[in-house]
Amino acid sequence: MPALFDGLSMRDCEIPNRIAVSPMCQYSCDRDGLPTEWHRVHLGSRAVGGAGIVLTEATAVEPRGRITGADLGIWSDEHAAALEPITDFVREQGAVPGIQLAHAGHKASKCPPSEGNLPLSPADGGWETLSPSPDAYPPFRGDRPAMKRASTDDIVDVIGAFRTAAERSLEAGFDIAEIHAAHGYLLHEFLSPVTNRREDEYGGSFENRTRLLREVTEEVRAVWPADKPLFVRISGTDWLEDRPSWDLEQSVRLADDLAGLGVDLIDVSSGSVHPDQEPPGGPNFQVPLAEAIRDGADIAVGAVGGITEPEQADAIVRNGRGDLVLVGREFLQDPYFGLHAADRLEDESADRWPVQYRRAVR
Secondary structure: OOOOOOOEEEOOEEEOOOEEEOOOOOOOOOOOOOOOHHHHHHHHHHHHOOOOEEEEEEEEOOHHHOOEOOOOEOOOHHHHHHHHHHHHHHHHOOOEEEEEEEOOHHHOOEOOHHHOOOEOOHHHOOOOEEEOOHHHOOOOOOOOOOEEEOOHHHHHHHHHHHHHHHHHHHHOOOOEEEEEEOOOOHHHHHHOOOOOOOOOOOOOOHHHHOHHHHHHHHHHHHHOOOOOOEEEEEEOOOOOOOOOOOOHHHHHHHHHHHHHOOOOEEEEEOOOOOOOOOOOOOOOOOHHHHHHHHHHOOOEEEEEOOOOOHHHHHHHHHOOOOOEEEEOHHHHHOOOHHHHHHHHHOOOOHHHOOHHHHHHOO
16 A cells, blocks of 8 residues: 555646645735735745645635635635745645635634634624525524525526636646535535525435535536646535434545546545534544545545644555545644654655755754
């Protein structure tokens, strides 16, 4: 079986190792979803730190799709131009730059977590949010913005926004695009019967609830070059066993459908669609979900969640539980996690360090 530092070929993309920086919101845009120097240093330092893939945070495909007003966006040519220096630097360090395309749905229009993560009312700068079924979600704390049931026109607009965002991502220099369909955001809201109570062609049956994601995927794949990989992040389960919800069986079926639409890897996370969820937590707690999808569908998978040790990450790959390991919080506290992992797992890893830093390698 491959090891953590074996390369991974996807289409014409050569990924130097099996470690990816998981998308993590930074809430650091000064205005209009444009990246700042924080993003360049944050993403660039993880590329220097030995990651094979560096993925941006959830990047909104339209303004109403932002979680907060400080979120990254990709809805204009100005965004693409501002992101290009970041992708150039990431690539110069030997990593593959990737972008996560996202729409927050009814979880949009909030203040950043450092300010309480509360919904913003229109008087405080909030905006109307989209939902498959506005009455399906429990009340937020405090005043929430108006929540609109997505009309057919809204759905067409969202699909078009993902397509044009993918085109701009290509202009910005990204080599991997990931569609965010997890964590209770818009595409996951349509997938899960917990939040989707529609009775039209986008609700009810599995085929109808997955229709929006499939249509988004078709449009993104149509403009994303055939030589570049496309990922989709899903929540493998809602962790809600006491009611009809999204579960692992449906995730395996969806993964097969997405493979047929040209998706190369399923990034398997879980939950966050409803506060009643009961995830088990702990190290590797989501890895069994990724492993089940890898075994049940003909597609590569990425494992994420509670992965903090090099040996742990290596075992996931060596034991065939995942083709890629996505590391989040550990990369926040150690930007050089990839290099330190190589030091722990390999006898001769000093040449992986940038030449500027090799004097520090023991």
